[in-house]
């Protein structure tokens with residue numbers, strides 16, 4: 001089971017589901033990380049955390065810890 | 074939804090996702106000038122205004138902080154939600170105007186759906202169409218309006234195009250009977266909400282497919298029609314790809330090694346240029362006040378009245394007004410940074426190190442705006458979700474070197490720098506800023522260690538931030554913002570500082586206005602100096618000063634600095650005014666500031682005959698100002714934002730004690746090493 005946190009820079013993935021148990025899952029869904037969507041890890045930044053994803057035409061920076069709740073198919 | 078303030082004028086609430094152009098639209102509608110910058114979370118409090126008279130529409134409009142959904146995650150979002158459901162003054166809104174960034178409809182329609190589902194009457198204002206157009210796309214407004222079941226009005230945030238049409242729609246909506254929508258606030262029940270989100274996003278994707286159409290000239294229209302299917306997929310890909318320039322710039326600015334270096338370079342540039350760019354202009358302003366003050370003495374004579382005008386009013390407030398260029402440049406640079414879209418990147422870069430200290434990447438923007446003023450900075454902390462991190466951010470914001478300290482630092486730096494090495498000043502100022510940031514970091518670390526007793530909060534830490542598209546900063550907006558802030562500084566100088574200057578003048582001039590001194594054999598200038606100092610020695614301020622002398626002696630200063638330090642608790646800049654008054658500065662040495670510097674260099678401590686402003690004591694004054702919490706408004710806002718007096722009182726006590734103790738150590742430590 002691969003999560004969004006394991007993507008490499010420039011790698012794409014399709015969201016399978018979002019782990020509802022993560023306290024941030026609501027926010028993550030609200031930002032548009034919904035099942036079926038393709039996301040790309042566009043930037044790892046200086047400390048490799050937070051990381052930037054491209055989703056629905058926008059760049060969203062989230063911590064690795066939160067990205068782990070985005071499960072890819 | 075029923076409206077419950079029928080009878081009074083219509084109440085319209087403006088909501089939308091962060092950075093979608095609400096405040097820009099609000100400014101057009103109201104004729105006001107609130108700050109609009111390229112950072113999600115620039116508005117943290119609601120503002121209301123009547124719609125500008127030129128539209129001939131009598132209604133109240135409210136601008137709110139950005140929200141992503143109707144379920145708030147942070148205090149700024151709570152503010153927006155509150156004004157949607159029940160505004161304390163205006164009740165429930167009659168109409169909701171939702172700004173939707175057309176280049177991001179896929180995300181921004183979520184709120185439209187939620188508002189509809191919750192039964193609000195909405196009108197959509199589509200913004201950022203120019204950006205969508207650059208991707209060769211446009212939106213079928215009619216279709217969007219049909220699919221959503223609400224009116225859609227395109228507006229251009231750059232030119233104001235479409236505002237009249239929007240007003241017309243609002244007027245019509247207000248005339249028509251509210252349709253009975255059977256909305257249920259129940260959609261937001263906790264467990265099913267996440268499922269609701271997934272379903273709603275699915276619906277939105279279908280809408281998106283239908284309303285997005287390519288921008289085509291007539292020639293290729295036919296061709297496009299026949300290839301519609303193919304184009305559609307291509308279109309979607311185009312929309313789903315973030316701005317290509319932004320991606321390129323980010324590759325540099327967020328680069329693994331360069332990113333941090335560039336970040337420090339940008340910060341260093343910001344702080345040094347405040348000094349270098351401002352100095353030449355300040356010189357001119359200072360010259361002007363010098364002339365004015367000298368002119369007043371020549372014209373009105375050296376009696377009490379002439380003295381009040383020349384020294385009390387022109388000298389006292391002029392000493393502060395000299396810094397207007399610096400304040401202007403500070404706001405210009407901060408505004409520039411804000412409007413490019415870099416700040417969100419800055420927040421992301423520092424999230425990791427800050428989280429180690431119990432802070433958050435989101436603390437970065439409030440901390441940075443603390444360099445302008447602690448009050449909006451403390452309010453900006455509302456965008457931080459975790460209460461503990463928010464409290465800690467508020468706790469350390471008073472340590473950020475606000476613009477009111479700038480006059481003090483610049484004066485002391487000018488005092489210490491040799492005339493021929495003025496360029497060192499910028500570096501000195503940047504070092505003070507760096508030192509204050511370091512201190513804030515250390516204090517945050519320590520307070521975080523004791524957070525159980527000091528902050529008394531625990532909450533989940535997270536960081537999710539949208540990185541806005543880079544834009545060419547709008548010079549007009551930035552200039553306007555800098556102008557508004559400089560005007561506030563001017564007003565402060567014209568009110569609080571003016572009044573304080575007059576009071577200070579009074580207590581330094583009375584009661585012994587005409588001291589009897591033997592002036593035989595002295596030149597006119599010498600006689601005047603003697604009279605002035607004799608008068609000051611017997612003034613009310615000296616009496617007050619002698620009471621606090623015991624506190625000042627240990628830190629190497631005398632009662633004159635003491636009186637200035639105490640008056641700085643009303644407003645930090647008053648420290649400079651106060652010195653100008655005590656040393657009876659007029660423009661006799663060219664510029665106002667030069668006269669003050671000369672007088673300060675000459676000053677000696679009466680009992681010992683030693684110099685008053687030595688390297689050690691001057692550095693001591695800087696240290697004192699870095700730490701001391703000398704701002705009553707900061708305490709008040711900290712009380713408001715933390716919900717009790719506990720944190721503001723801790724701040725006052727801790728910071729002022731640290732200030733005194735560290736000044737003591739600095740002055741005496743340097744002396745122990747033989748540095749006076």
Ligand SMILES: Nc1nc2c(ncn2[C@@H]2O[C@H](COP(=O)(O)OP(=O)(O)OP(=O)(O)O)[C@@H](O)[C@H]2O)c(=O)[nH]1
Nearest residue numbers: 091092093094095096097109114115116139201230
């Ligand atoms: N290109 C373009 N830029 C716009 C338009 N409308 C607003 N902007 C810019 O978008 C940025 C954000 O605008 P604001 O009005 O501050 O947005 P807001 O919705 O109030 O943002 P928050 O208060 O942070 O929620 C600013 O830099 C505006 O100048 C538009 O129609 N086109």
Ligand SMILES: [Mg+2]
Nearest residue numbers: 095096115116
């Ligand atoms: Mg705003």
